Amino acid sequence: YRELRVLRDNFPTVPVIxxxxxxxERVRQDILAQLGMTHAARxxxxxxxxxxxYRVSPKRRSFAALVALLRELRDGSAIxxxxxRQNTEKLAADLCERGFxxxxYHAGLEDKERRETQEQFxxxxxPIIVATIAFGMGVDKPNVRLVVHYDLPKTIEGYYQETGRAGRDGAPSECVLFYSYGDKINQEYFINQIEDDAERAHAEEKLAxxxxxxxxxxxxxxxLLSYFGEKWQAENCGACDVCLSASEQQDEQDAAHTYDGTEIAQKVLSAVIRTGERFGVNHVVDVLRGSQARRVxxxxxxxxxxxxxxxxxxxxDLxxxxxxxxxxxxxxxxxxGEYPTLCVTTKGRDFLKKRESLSLVRQAPPQADAAGEPDTVLFAKLRALRQEIATALRVPAYVVFSDxxxxxxxxxxxxxxxSLLQIKGVGNTKLDQFGDRFLAVIREHAAERGVGSSNPSTTSEHAANGASFAQIRNSHPRAYAQWEPEEDERLVSLFQAGRSLPEIASALGRRPGAIASRLRQAGIAPDYHLSLSETExxxxxxARHGLSMAEMAAQRGLSVGxxxxxxxxxxxxxxxxxxxxxxxxxxxxxxxxxxxxxxSDDLLKPVKERLGDDYSYEELRLVRLRLRQLSTNTALSSATFDVLSGEKDRE
Structure with a gap:
């Protein structure tokens, strides 16, 4: 708009609005100054x-949460x-697979395709468009009921403008932002590519x-209103996640949402201090949960x-x-540094010294993936068991397990x-207290219904995992069971008798890799390692001859994976x-x-979510291999050591 001053100079008598x-407010003042509108009415x-x-949700299980939001969308449209662009295409394809x-829509599509998509919408x-910010300008569609920001916007102005495409007919509509600190890091990566110092600083301020x-x-x-210079007087707007949560806490029926967080707060603050205040959230959480991750x-x-x-x-929850x-x-x-680290403030240290009490808010658990509906009969049985246990212990039902x-x-x-430990809200303590009783009900119901871990009501992702677990258990019945002292005794006996790895695995009902790992971990044969197959x-x-991944795959007639x-x-x-x-x-x-x-670990999925679809799982697996070489001090060539030396310095 600064270039528009030429119009005022050339046509000084023409009225301007x-x-x-x-x-x-700052931009409005700049507009008035640049256009020479010194006596304008505003x-x-x-x-x-x-x-x-307006809702902000943690970017955890975000796809399942998005699916649930879209399934609740009875009428109207969603953006x-x-x-x-890559993530736009990928998310649209994933939603199509779910039946949506x-x-x-993005700027990389042909003009004709973009026009047709916009007209269809x-x-x-x-009814649903997955788009970059290229979509929406000039679109005045009254019945948009849901606007979702799956990634963090760069500016509040952009966020406000995009959420403003919802509910233009005045009907109630939802605006949901999935927030992750990792998205901030991704945005900063692109901001750092800006060469102009002033422009880069401005972008950093907007992102902050x-x-x-x-x-x-x-x-x-x-x-939002404060950002644009407008005051909001009411204490509770009644239409955002924060105020709605606050309203619920006033309701006696929802008193369970608040709890005494003194002890867990002390543990978290102590862990941050004990680890030197040099690590991020995930690492501190891993330490608190007793992880044996390489970095820990x-x-x-x-x-x-x-x-x-x-x-x-x-x-x-942590x-x-x-x-x-x-x-x-x-x-x-x-x-x-490159990544955010946690530190305890003066207020936090005072809290520890004075042993003050602290109330925290228990977040409402996210809804299960709508693509996998619960078995209603089993759900009723589990609730009945929970009530029986809660009555006996004289505690509220949610203390046993949440809905x-x-x-x-x-x-x-x-x-x-x-597998029970994979369920949200099930930790080792509750597993020990209640796990066997709930498992007994689940097993009995599964037997009655002829349902296994590949239950068709699960999501496609979990069904695939369930089938894999079932196949493993069929061939190795104790694949996921805890090691018992008697097993170790038998393992020693079989190993000393000269039995082969497959023979020991078959005898113990476990996988060969688990047997080899146990031989090392238990100190039975600390130097024992698996041998390579002929194809490996x-x-x-x-690989030692320097062939690339594509060349090896082509020569072997195998996939890169x-x-x-x-x-x-x-x-x-x-x-x-x-x-x-x-x-x-x-x-x-x-x-x-x-x-x-x-x-804090070398799992692929969190890293893939952090980097986005521009990076392939094959690339991630190769870099993870390099990390594993580092962590196990594998002997490397001098060329490899030169590449890694810089990484060690950064570490």
């Missing part, structure tokens, strides 16, 4: 959209915003304001007194406690301790192998390596 949609309508409900009528032929909005636990409406052991945090002191608290302690000023996030825990049990049919040995030879699986087995057996020529290009390798470091 300047109209804006999302201008802040008319400012309210930025408040009373029919919109889902994503940051990149959805199309992608306006005609209600397609957006992050503050996502992390705040104050009224969303008040935050690397810094000897498994020897700290705080290691495992909150092992019965779910990971998501992350939420940390968020609340940050909001209350007891914890702070430092961002001086969400029971709902997930009725979806996924866990039949042993290992052939892959090793080709299978070749990587061979490489994983090769590294597992401690074979010496220089992976340098197989790694992604330097810039991509560095970003993947940083993403792994930001996580």
């Amino acid at each position: 300047a109209l804006t949609a999302t201008a802040t 008319f400012i309508a309210s930025f408040n959209r009373p029919n919109l409900t 889902i915003y994503r940051f990149s 009528n959805v199309l992608p 306006l005609r209600d032929d397609v 304001q957006m992050v503050a909005y996502g992390e705040a636990r104050t009224c969303r409406r008040k935050s 052991r690397q810094f000897r945090h498994d020897t700290l007194p705080v290691h495992g002191i909150a092992r019965d608290v779910a990971k998501d 992350q939420d406690v940390i968020d609340q302690l940050s909001d209350k000023g007891l914890l702070a996030r430092r961002t001086s 969400e825990s029971l709902r997930q049990m009725a979806i996924y049919f866990p039949t042993d301790h290992e 040995t052939r892959t090793l030879e080709l 299978t070749v990587i699986a061979h490489l994983e087995r090769i590294i597992e057996t401690d074979e010496v192998l220089d992976l340098t020529h197989l790694l992604p290009p330097t810039d991509r390798y560095a970003r993947i390596m940083d993403a792994f470091r930001a996580e």
Whole structure:
């Protein structure tokens, strides 16, 4: 708009009106100055959209939460915003697989395709659009009932403008933002590419304001209006996640949402201090839950007194406690390095010294993936058992298990301790107290209905996992059972008798890899390692000759994924192998390596979610192999060591 001053200069007598949609007070002043409108009358309508409900949800299980939101969308349309074109295409495809009528929209599509998509949306032929911010300008569709920001927007102005496409007919509509601190890091990566210092600083400021909005636990409406210079007087807007949660807490029926968080707060703050205030949320959570992740052991945090002191608290719940302690000023996030680290504030240290009490809010459990509906009969049986136990213990029913825990049990049919621990809200303590009684009900019901872990009511992802578990259990019945002392005695006997690995595995009902691992971990044969198969040995030879992934796959007649699986087995057996020529290009390798470091374990899914669809699982698996070589001190060639030396310095 600064270029428009030429119109005022050339046509000084022509009346001028300047109209804006999302201008802040500072921008409005700049517009007046640039256009020379020194005596202009100003008319400012309210930025408040009373029919919109604003919600911010943690970006955990976000796809399941999105599916649930869309299934609740009975009438009207939805717009889902994503940051990149690739992620836009991927999310649209995933939703199509779930049976939704959805199309992608981004600037990379042909003009004709974009026009047709927009027209189909306006005609209600397609009710759901997954789009980048290229979509929506000039679209005045009255019945948009849901706007979802699946990724963090760059500015509050953009966020407000995009949410403003909901409910233009005045009917109640929802605006949901899935917030993750990892999205901030992704945005910062692109901001750092801006060469102009002033422009980069401006972008950083805008992003910081957006992050503050996502992390705040104050009224969303008040935050938005305040940003645009408008005051909101009411204490409770009644239409945002914060105020709705506050209203629920006033209701006696929802008193269970608040609890005495003194002890867990003390544990979290102590863990942050004990780990030196140099690590992020995920690492602190891993230490508290007693994880044996490589990074935990690397810094000897498994020897700290705080290691495992909150092992019965779910990971998501601990992350939420940390968020609340940050909001209350007891914890702070430092961002001086590449990734944010936690530190205890003066207020937090005073809390520990004075042994003050603290109330926290128990977050309502997320709804189960709507694609997998619970077995209603089993759900009723589980609730009856829960009530029986609660009555005997004279405690509220939710103390035993929440409804969400029971709902997930009725979806996924866990039949042993290992699978029951995967259910939200089930930790080791509750497993010991109640697990066997609930498992007995689930097993009995499954037998009556002829349902196993591949229950068709589960989601496609869980059905696939369930089938895999079932196949493993069929061939190795004790694959997921805890090791018993008698088994170790038998393992020693069989090993000393010279029985082969497959023979021992068959005799004990376990997988060969588990047998080899047990031989080492139990000290029975600390130097025992698996041997490579003939096909894995052939892959090793080709890799040592410097062939690329594509060349090895072509020469072997295998998929790239299978070749990587061979490489994983090769590294597992401690074979010496220089992976340098197989790694992604330097810039991509560095970003993947940083993403792994930001996580506290080497699981692929969290890293993939952090990096997005621009990075393939094959790349992630190769970089993870490099990390495993580092962590196990595998002997490397000098060329490999040169590549890694910089990483060790950064570490």
